[in-house]
Amino acid sequence: MVRRWRLAILTVLCGALIAAVKLGDGSPWGAALILAIFLGLAFAVSPQLFPRPETAAEARADGRPVVYWRPGCPFCIRLRARLGPEASRLHWVDIWSDPEGAAAVRAITGGDETVPTVVLDGEGYVNPDPAWVRDRIVPAV
Structure with missing residues (x-):
């Protein structure tokens, strides 16, 4: 089961890491945008996209x-x-x-x-x- 979700989980983790760096730089809107983009990518590569x-x-x-x-x-x-x-x-x-x-x-x-x-x-x-x-x-x- 985890194998099916591995790429989606990795995508979310990368997005969260980049968003945390942006947030640390004082850019909350940039962090939110990055996180939203990576969440969309995670959905696209997840099994949920398919019937x-x-x-x-x-x-x-x-x-x-x-x-x-x-x-x-x-x-x-x-x-x-x-x-x-x-x-x-x-x-x-x-x-x-x-x-x-x-x-x-x-x-x-x-x-x-x-x-x-x-x-x-x-x-x-x-x-x-x-x-x-x-x-x-x-x-x-």
Whole structure:
């Protein structure tokens, strides 16, 4: 569990340290701004940004697309952010908390755990363009 939050915790600690230095220099507004920026960054790299993680077995149950991801991955954050509310149409499997999901990614990628790995209609795609994924999950109007 701590592994998933490690990057977010480190980001908050760095922000608090820099804010304390700014506060010691007599700049309370600068300290508050720095702390706010680092808290935003911590949220961006935390598991909270993503929909509720599922296991690989749960994700395969209904045939919806599956995204294998891990906390702190900048490419996963980019995919999640660019999909916006459409991200809820996908299953999100955290490979750090689900060994079966990590094994599925290794099978698709040839042995490594490159994420995000998206599975659409049984076919795996490693780090696909978010616009390409959105085009496949949102029906044309």
